[in-house]
Amino acid sequence: MKGLVFCEFLEMVEKEFGYETVDHIIENTNLPSNGVYTSVGTYSHEEMFALVGQLSAKTNIPVSKLFYAYGEYVFGVFGNAYKELILGYENAFDFLCRVEDTIHVQVLKLYPEAELPRIEVKNRSDEFLELVYTSKRKMSDFAEGLIQGCMKYFNENASISKEFLSEDQSQVLFTIKK
Structure with a gap:
């Protein structure tokens, strides 16, 4: 990391x-x-x-609550520090759907050796988003906090649920409902 x-x-x-x-x-x-x-x-x-x-x-x-809180906190910090990466997005769903092909691409330009999680958009509508998070680090509580931080950054409310897709918790389905 x-x-x-x-x-x-x-x-x-x-x-x-x-x-x-x-x-x-x-x-x-x-x-x-x-x-x-x-x-x-x-x-x-x-x-x-x-x-x-x-x-x-x-x-x-609990560790899970601390990772969640840190994810929420750090999105706000990075959102303010790297506003230029967020400016073109009108809402949280637009941003979250582009993490893999924009934000992660920029991170890899700065840090080519970075091992980033994979974020895949499974389903999306104006009020509903499903994301599949895959990471050998198994930091889904942190990822969930980042999602919540993103929602707050865009002044949007949503419920976030997660379902483990693998026994080792390296793959998680996040369902976000506005």
Whole structure:
């Protein structure tokens, strides 16, 4: 995973829980990087799971809820930092349907070694969207938070449900209803 994702996670933890919590989770997690991240560096996704697990232990908030909250948070951060990538879209569904062929293409230009999830549009109408998320990292709670963050960014309300399509949870169907 790109270091930018780690940097933003630690920023969120500091905003929500304070610097002492950031220090605690880094100090109490055995990290190959020692918790030192640069935005352009690449780190194992297992470090993110370890950090979120440590934050869960410290706060008594389930890991799934923390990943969801982080996804929602980081969409807002990236949405504001990279507005030019979102400007041409009129609504959340238009944006979500183009993640694979626009956003991921731009990410790969910047970081050719990035291992991105696959987002496939299965069905779409004005009020209904089905997306299939496929990732060996199995971060569907984070993906769900990103979807919610996107809906908020476009000031739209929707219900989001997910169904695991594979036993190992590497493939998930998200159903989004406005």
